[in-house]
Amino acid sequence: MKISIFGMGYVGLSNAILLAQNNEVSAIDIDLKKIHLINNKKSPIKDKEIEDYFKNKKLNLHASKFSISAIEGSKFIIIATPTNYDPERNYFDTSSVEEIIKAISNLDFNPSIVIRSTIPIGFVKKMRMKFQKENIFYCPEFLREGKALYDNLYPSRIIIGSKSMESKEFSKVLKNSCIKDNIKIIHTGKDEAEAIKLFSNSYLAMRVAFFNELDSFSFLKDLNTVDIINGVGLDPRIGDFYNNPSFGYGGYCLPKDTKQLRSNFDGIPQNIISAIVESNDTRIKFIADSIIKKKPRVVGIYKLAMKSNSDNFRDSSILKVAESIIKHSINLIIFEPQIDESEFDGIEIVKNLQEFKTRSDIILTNRVDHDLQDAIEKVFTRDIYSTDD
Numbered sequence: 170m171k172i173s174i175f176g177m178g179y180v181g182l183s184n185a186i187l188l189a190q191n192n193e194v195s196a197i198d199i200d201l202k203k204i205h206l207i208n209n210k211k212s213p214i215k216d217k218e219i220e221d222y223f224k225n226k227k228l229n230l231h232a233s234k235f236s237i238s239a240i241e242g243s244k245f246i247i248i249a250t251p252t253n254y255d256p257e258r259n260y261f262d263t264s265s266v267e268e269i270i271k272a273i274s275n276l277d278f279n280p281s282i283v284i285r286s287t288i289p290i291g292f293v294k295k296m297r298m299k300f301q302k303e304n305i306f307y308c309p310e311f312l313r314e315g316k317a318l319y320d321n322l323y324p325s326r327i328i329i330g331s332k333s334m335e336s337k338e339f340s341k342v343l344k345n346s347c348i349k350d351n352i353k354i355i356h357t358g359k360d361e362a363e364a365i366k367l368f369s370n371s372y373l374a375m376r377v378a379f380f381n382e383l384d385s386f387s388f389l390k391d392l393n394t395v396d397i398i399n400g401v402g403l404d405p406r407i408g409d410f411y412n413n414p415s416f417g418y419g420g421y422c423l424p425k426d427t428k429q430l431r432s433n434f435d436g437i438p439q440n441i442i443s444a445i446v447e448s449n450d451t452r453i454k455f456i457a458d459s460i461i462k463k464k465p466r467v468v469g470i471y472k473l474a475m476k477s478n479s480d481n482f483r484d485s486s487i488l489k490v491a492e493s494i495i496k497h498s499i500n501l502i503i504f505e506p507q508i509d510e511s512e513f514d515g516i517e518i519v520k521n522l523q524e525f526k527t528r529s530d531i532i533l534t535n536r537v538d539h540d541l542q543d544a545i546e547k548v549f550t551r552d553i554y555s556t557d558d
Contacts, residue, residue, distance in 0.1 A: 416456045
């Protein structure tokens, strides 16, 4: 079977490799550098499983820019392009998805369109009416940065926002490419699948916010955060997972998905969803204020990614903390091996780690690793378990 996939970010690339084990996959992107890397079996993103599969697995995968010939004959076309929430307009920008649907709707053949980008509730219904195409459906992804392919190979569940024959065939295509057995597959209505994605990510954001507020309380009351979280987590209804404090949730999904869900509640009574968004802003301000009170001359930002195995800086909470600190005339420097330039957003990049540690009065890091152990007395973090989950 031929399958085409638009967008080679975390979602699109991990889907491409998953499906290229058993199918012919055409990977479409606008970035020529990314296309070149994929065709040379090199991963453009940091992901251990993706790197391993490129190196060791036989994949029927070819990347290119968009052309009719690249997608011709595809049974399914997967859209995994970026969508962003615009807080000023209270609007989820789905233009990249709509442009692809428009282009596909004019083709001579009639492939099923599978949307894996994050979309607002009611989007598929709107697209079906706009383009007079019934074979458009949503299949939400539930992936972690740095473990995108792993989470495709061992999915928690497969959700398909359709009960059509085409959607059931697609769910089998996904299942047949997975390693995990006994995968729960749920076929729902259009809007329900969209809601599952937004509510799932908002719940995860709520959990992060809860343990961060627990940590803020412990910090200011001079209590032992570890003991409290360990004790709370022993309740099996709560569990000892996804409970490591941080500077706030960030990354590709949680910030925009919680705000998007909040906007979908327009006219519907709610308190929790708004509180999740506001709690994250409060946590970031709390961290920044805690640094500012120490009156350092130079604050060093150790790595910008949210997680230790990620190369994504987008909406990273440590960057928002840095924005608050710099407003108080405190000098900032950054150590980030993934940046080749000499500065980032006007902040100096220090290439030498030892120089970075020497020059910093305080080293701000969301997650601690062994490279900071010889300067641990300078480190400010809320990381207590040294894990990303």
